[in-house]
Amino acid sequence: MKNEAPAPTPRPSGASDAGGTPRLSGSREDMTLKDPKDFRIIGKPIPGVDNPKIVTGQKLFGIDVTMPGMVYAVFQKCPVFGGTVNSANIDQIKKQPGVIDAFIVRARDANPGSDPQGASDGVAIVAKNWWLADRAREKLQVSWDEGPFATQSSDGFAKEAARLAQENPASYLRRDGDVAIALARISHSSRRPSAVLQFLESLQVLTSPRHVTGWMGRKTDCFLPLLHRTAVGR
Structure with missing residues (x-):
């Protein structure tokens, strides 16, 4: 097989499926780098x-x-997943330069199905341009009910993972041989492998900021980036 633009071209010993993904035949020794x-x-x-x-x-x-006559909005949500708004200084925000409106969004109204990718509690600020909306957000004071997830932390997740690692697996995606028996055989050996691997999670929102432009008439047309098409219907 040779892989050249615009698509992989199989040699007689190989084949390519309908999507252009090459399928190789033969052994590794048959391949030349x-x-x-x-x-x-x-x-x-x-x-x-x-x-x-x-x-x-x-x-x-x-x-x-x-769009003609477009206004801009920012949305401030709880720093803890699933948190809700107790109160906010809405009246003061409405007096900020360029602010057209400000209001509390309730997830129970905007997202009654509790879709984890749907709306959450927060405060929306609508202004003449994004800069003024964002400046008004700096003056925003919100009292949050951070809910049951407020006590969660990366340290807590790490400790829970360490505890679970000492228990039997809850399920198997694939099982070749018996790891427990193999480790038991070398339980008193210096050759027994032991290591803890960790990696830090990164918020995708930092690299994929959420934004949407809505054109409202008899129907609403939205212009926004999507990572998956399944969200379109929502």
């Missing part, structure tokens, strides 16, 4: 196709969409 001098991508400077537009500030992303 490409000579580094023939590399087309690895070690080569490959510019992004959108780089010129990005560095020159051209409209390219969903957040760049504008």
